[in-house]
Amino acid sequence: MTVRPVERLCYLLGLGLIAAGLAHAVVLVVTGGSWSGPVSLRKPATFGVSFGLTLITIAWVASFLPLGDRGRGWLLGLLAGASVVEVGLISVQAWRGVPSHINFETATDSMIARVLAGGGFVLIAVIAALTVVSLRPHPTVAPSMRLAVRAGLLILDVSLLTGAVMIFNGVRTVFGENQQAAYAALGTLKPVHAVTMHAVLVLPLLAWLIRTRWTEPRRVQAVRAAIAAYAAVATAAAATLLAL
Template sequence: MRDVLAGAWNRGRRIERFCHGLGVVLICAGLFHLLVFSVDGGPWYGPVSWRKPATFGSSFGLTLVTVAWVASYLPIGERRRAALLGVFAADCVVEVGGITLQAWRHVPSHLNRETAFDSAVSTVLAAGGAVLVVVLGVLAGTAFRANPGVPASMRLGLRAGFVSLMIGLATGAAMIARGTAEVGAGHQRQAYHDLGFLKPVHGVSLHGVLVLPALAWLSSRTSWDEPRRTRVVAIAAAGYGLATAAALAYSLLR
């Protein structure tokens, strides 16, 4: 495995290595804030807690590493690839940075209009979310283009994974939209309470873009033939879809 990872790093494009390195930094930042929480304490849930920089840092870092990896299988020009991954990497830093800044200031990061500065941070985070949707939407669309150089099992894993990721982005946008509407109606406290109403399905669906392509990659290291590998990925994709549906039902009914 060490040789495989070293080979992938050495063969990787410069932008991919940059994203992988930056992703590791963001993951470490998330783990650092988990340590801060263990020392400083405080609530785990709520709009002001160390949970947010811990989970967002880890999740954004893992997603950045994942997207840079899966993008290497997509039929896309080198300049366009570098531009999309570069924008995505910068956006990940902005999102994690804004959330982390507000955590250290002990104020909410999202939907916070208490001061001009807080409002500016919230606006930047919301705009960053829109950029994520656009960039990842372009990559998702590219995954559905014909690419005969990639095995059928990996193509299926990529497509199902990106569909799962887009569900995660859609649920994230829905949570922000609901919170924004409640803030606009003058219900600031209620907005913080309701902001995470789709959090279970959001968390499950976001990382399908890692789980399913990773399964396809792992199956390629076995002695199975390609039809069997494709069937295994198809079954896993169906199972992941059921898990996402179950998480959605739980999110709406709890």
């Protein structure tokens, strides 16, 4: 499979974000810093690795979608730009020793929080557009891979919408003049957000790994079983939260 220039760019940027995340993790270990709290270096560490992995994943998954070169370039370019901005600003705030999200303490903090929110909406819009494209017929891609990609993107939509709800709840609590409660509100949906984030990698990777091992009907059955298992785990995470 030929790697397009925009895909190569996403792969390189994704590796850079992962490297930045791992570097923050090393600093955190060496300095003995806290792994919890809104100003911990854990945040740029986890966001760097997660965003980098997601960017690489989406660039790869998009290669199985019926996209023209211009549309692919715009969507992946927006995704790459938003990912770099998100991780960059989160890192800046962590090194400043202040929270990155829902922080409106100063004019600078407010601007960064709004840019992060805007970047989040860009991410949601791009993944939503890719999800719609995945629903189109694409006869040159195996049915098992088409199913895996569609399900992975739909589950990723759930993750991003969960993240948006977390931010909305946090902002609403901040304007209720309870900053600490706002940070606590951000964490309530984290298990669901985390579980659903990387289905877009797990499911297509499964379809790719078994592509030459079984017949296509059996591969479709395996992907369906994986989707059901993933949905069950996500549902269990949500049910656990509702029970609290």
